[in-house]
Amino acid sequence: VSVLSRHSAIITSRSTGPHSGFRTVAKPVAPSPRAALHDQRLAARPFSHSGSRTSQSFVSSRHHGVPSRRVSASAGYSTALIFDCDGVIVETEELHRLAYNSSFEHFGLTVDGMPVVWTVEYYDVLQNTVGGGKPKMRYHFNTTCGGEWPVTRNGFAPKTEEEQTQLIDDLQDKKTEFYKKIVEEVATARPGVLELMDEALADPRVGVAICSAATKAGFDKVVNAIVGPERLARFDLVLAGDDVHKKKPDPLIYNMASQRLGVAPKDCLVVEDSMVGLRAALGAGMPCLVTYHKSTVGQPFMEEGAAAMVPMLRADHYSIALDNLFAPNEQGLLKPRISLGAGAGVVA
Structure with a gap:
């Protein structure tokens, strides 16, 4: 139409x-x-x-x-x-994306040796596919990355469901800290x-x-x-x-x-x-x-x-x-x- x-x-x-x-x-x-x-x-x-x-x-x-x-x-x-x-x-979508990338960088996330970074184009796909921040990260690691979860700066790679959930929670908490600061400045x-x-x-x-x-x-x-x-x-x-x-x-x-x-x-x-x-x-x-x-x-x-x-x-x-x-x-x-x-x- x-x-x-x-x-x-x-x-x-x-x-x-x-x-x-x-x-x-x-x-x-x-x-x-x-x-x-x-x-x-x-x-x-x-x-x-x-x-x-x-x-x-x-x-x-x-x-x-x-x-x-x-x-x-x-x-x-x-x-x-x-x-x-x-x-x-x-209009906060770009603010969310920047906050997620800051969180990924804070924890030093890599997959196959490459830093985890969400581009503008990829985040557009995520926000029109998955609702909520934690589900977006799970979707990224389970679907986009084919089930390969990231390795953190200290060499930790979550294997169990409990470990994956804890990493997602930690990433989301740190993302929220970055997001609050960005919102105060530009929203x-x-x-x-x-x-x-x-x-x-x-x-x-x-x-x-x-x-x-x-x-x-x-x-x-x-x-x-x-x-x-x-x-x-x-x-x-x-x-x-x-x-x-x-x-x-x-x-x-x-x-x-x-x-x-x-x-x-x-x-x-x-x-x-x-x-x-x-x-x-x-x-x-x-x-x-x-x-x-x-x-x-x-x-x-x-x-x-x-x-x-x-x-x-x-x-x-x-x-x-x-x-x-x-x-x-x-x-x-x-x-x-x-x-x-x-x-x-x-x-x-």
């Missing part, structure tokens, strides 16, 4: 509403302050439900260093917006993501969550630095890879989010950036908007079932807001229905 041309003013998307199929929407999206207008509409319209954001108490997550809200099926949300973290909230939010979060958080009909495959140590650093503690305190749910025993592309993390938010999978819209994330969302029965980037631009997202794909949520000539992603159904309940406006083009 040809989704966008380089200079196109048209986005093709797959309908997530009651009428399936593809449609082309040529209505421009004005880069006006939508969030302010949206809040005015909400203020003028009476709306209440038990468990709204203003009536729920905030609690600290027992899993993370970030604050989160305890939610239940009684929260009363008619829909939910769920964000991935790496590649969606912040910034992807265009439009914080604005969309704020608009969703202001709407009492929408449950809002973050579901990341990243381990909590590195994940906490990113979300605290980029999303910020005050905004995070308003989220209904924050889950990291440590909270589930199966990583993306397994849909477990999204199934858990659906249950905790009390919103049916078909009524949850996921924002992802990779094939691994897309498959996890679709496996949970959730429509998915893909905000791709230079590492994932060539992936067949639409062919795999993405509802729509864009290079970012905001650019000079367009801005994707809540009313581009959701609309009331016949009963007046807000549900996912993607209708993207004109203005976005492919970033080759």
Whole structure:
């Protein structure tokens, strides 16, 4: 499917509403302050439900260093917006790659006498094949290296499953140390993501969550630095890879989010950036908007079932807001229905 041309003013998307199929929407999206207008509409319209954001108490997550809200099926949300973290909230894939290579160098890893180094091209393959850092390393040594595990600087080569697991754990811990330092120096939010979060958080009909495959140590650093503690305190749910025993592309993390938010999978819209994330969302029965980037631009997202794909949520000539992603159904309940406006083009 040809989704966008380089200079196109048209986005093709797959309908997530009651009428399936593809449609082309040529209505421009004005880069006006939508969030302010949206809040005015909400203020003028009476709306209440038990468990709204203003009536729920905030609690600290027992899993993370970030604050989160305890939610239940009684929260009363008619829909939910769920964000991935790496590649969606912040373009961190290159930062992860650099941190892994620093960890490999720290331990002096070699295979057949050659240093273990993940190139940009190879890491693009990894991130679209395997979810989570530890599974990526296992995949690399077991599959790419044909089952030959590396030798460390001190001559140690893990043979048993226990030794391999310990090496992976040590590598991941050191990688996280390097990653935290890099994040502090260079990480910034992807265009439009914080604005969309704020608009969703202001709407009492929408449950809002973050579901990341990243381990909590590195994940906490990113979300605290980029999303910020005050905004995070308003989220209904924050889950990291440590909270589930199966990583993306397994849909477990999204199934858990659906249950905790009390919103049916078909009524949850996921924002992802990779094939691994897309498959996890679709496996949970959730429509998915893909905000791709230079590492994932060539992936067949639409062919795999993405509802729509864009290079970012905001650019000079367009801005994707809540009313581009959701609309009331016949009963007046807000549900996912993607209708993207004109203005976005492919970033080759």
